[in-house]
Amino acid sequence: MKTRIYLLPLWLRLWHWANAALIIVLATTGASLHFSDSAFAVVPFARAARLHDIAGVAMVVLYIAFVIANAVTGNWWQYVPKPPGIMERSLRVMRYYAFGIMRGERDPHEPTPDTNFNDMQASAYLVVMYVAMPIVVITGLIFMFPQTAPDRLFGFDGLFPVAVLHYVTGAAVVLFAILHVYLGTLGHTATSQYKTMITGWHEGDLPSGRTSSRRVR
């Protein structure tokens, strides 16, 4: 059954694209700062430092807005994988990505307003948005106000572990973002999920009578 459902509200789409733009700026300027003497330094150091600060503050504001909006609208529930059968469904998704998609099989998960993400997406986004992002945001804030860092830690400058954590977690978020761009092409067509993220409308292909793939075992 061909379906057309309104999946993503405007605030979520606006947040998503603003988040994407900020991650691009932060990743580019962050790499320019950390790898300052390499080909990755595409933005001059002083400018990169200023831009990273500005985009960083914007990211803090945006992240707080995201958490609040998620709490208010109940969208946070989407990020929670629901037992039982999380592993089983995740394996099914992994199997689909590895083999099924090559054979032209149907995606085992069809998004619905109450279960937008498949279990793997939910787990991954939960970790990225509620574990990695808070680490990057908090360490970034300490980086911006270094007087809040402990003066010394384990015989090193107090900012040292903060800086390393910021870099490593930031790099992980960026790598995930790159993967996310590719995974976005794994919809019914290569561009269908991008369209959904722009318009909010998902053009689905649910078997007749189903409202959520999760309910079918």
Added chain:
Amino acid sequence: MMQARRRTLATAFALIVASMLSAGAGRAQSTAALDPEKLAEIRDQNAKCFSCHSPAGLKSPPRQDMDLARLGTMLHDPALYETSSHGRVECRTCHGVGATTFPHGADLKKQVSPCSECHAAKVFRIETQFEASVHAKTQKDKFTCWSCHDGHVYNVAAKIGAPRKIIAQDNAMCLDCHNSDLQFSKFAPVEKRRPNIDAIHEWLPNTRLHWQAVRCVDCHTPAARGFSHEILDKSKAEKNCVACHSQESALRTRLYRHLVAEEQEQLGFVNSVFLSTSYVIGASRNPWIDRAVGVAAALLILGMLGHAALRIGSAWWRRRGRRPT
């Protein structure tokens, strides 16, 4: 040819003079290893001077016939002097034996020995650097070693050791004038107004943080020459952030040059000698973490490209299979 030979001879002569003069420098430095008796003698001698020339001396002067107002302008902190680089030098070494009797001679202050008396080799080396500095260009007559280095409190960086303490001492020397209209006016031409130190450094991100983490002279001296007394004005000062914020950081030959020998690549970090004081973006790097990030990125991109190729290939294969024959 003749010119080249003359240059060689001049260089040889300069080296011989420098080596002779360095014997004087050796004398200046040998005071570090004094026997306890000699040290006690020095302290006794200096205590006589500090009995007047210290805040305690002013409070309870040993004599009633002293000009206390004048004495008040010539006080020193005995504790600071004791811990300074000159702490084991008798006052009279520089101030002359005339300083040991009271009343002192009228122009005793003018009879202070020049620094070159002990630091001949250093002065010889520094003089050419100073000649090229902005201070020599604008106020050569007024500027002496003492304009920056107060021998009663100054410590050489190697003796201080801890970078934060070196920074605090050395930046205070610059800011004493460059952050004080009164002091600045004593040296600068009448028409020259003191630029606001914050305003002229506005371009520098995290300005205040920099001032806690590097010395003014780390940027305001020529980049290629290690540490120098050729102080540069803002038009020539270092503005390339990457000079310090890179793996080959200039800080290794400047602020941290006394500690670089102790570099042990702690936790696998390059420039780990900085880490006790600062995390310097671009310089404080761990090649293993960077490699791990690079490998993860490469695997990810290769994986995505491979997956995309298989998708495209399998889609083409399926379409081909459905094609009517």
